[in-house]
Amino acid sequence: xxxxxxxxxxxxxxxxxxxxxxxxxxxxxxxxxxxxxxxxxxxxxxxxxxxxxxxxxxxxxxxxxxxxxxxxxxxxxxxxxxxxxxxxxxxxx
Numbered sequence: 001x002x003x004x005x006x007x008x009x010x011x012x013x014x015x016x017x018x019x020x021x022x023x024x025x026x027x028x029x030x031x032x033x034x035x036x037x038x039x040x041x042x043x044x045x046x047x048x049x050x051x052x053x054x055x056x057x058x059x060x061x062x063x064x065x066x067x068x069x070x071x072x073x074x075x076x077x078x079x080x081x082x083x084x085x086x087x088x089x090x091x092x093x
Contacts, residue, residue, distance in 0.1 A: 016070055023066035030059030 033056030040049035071086070 016073065019066055019070050023063040023070070026059045026063030026066065030056040030061075030063060032056075033059060 033052045037049045037052035037056060040046075040052060067086070
């Protein structure tokens, strides 16, 4: 770890946790949009379905991007079990 990782360790850790929570929120929002897209499609609302599909994909991609950024941060230390849990969650998505 570099020395800059230790400078504001508490703050960096808190910010990292907040970023992961934001990523989770984005992914959940994306899944909600995809659910709405399916409902719209069943009701014949094709424009709304397409919009919700695009929005859902956008939110999920943004959430995964945020997670990836946090996981690649050299200041973050993640144990093997946590990595397996994250991998499992990505597979579910």
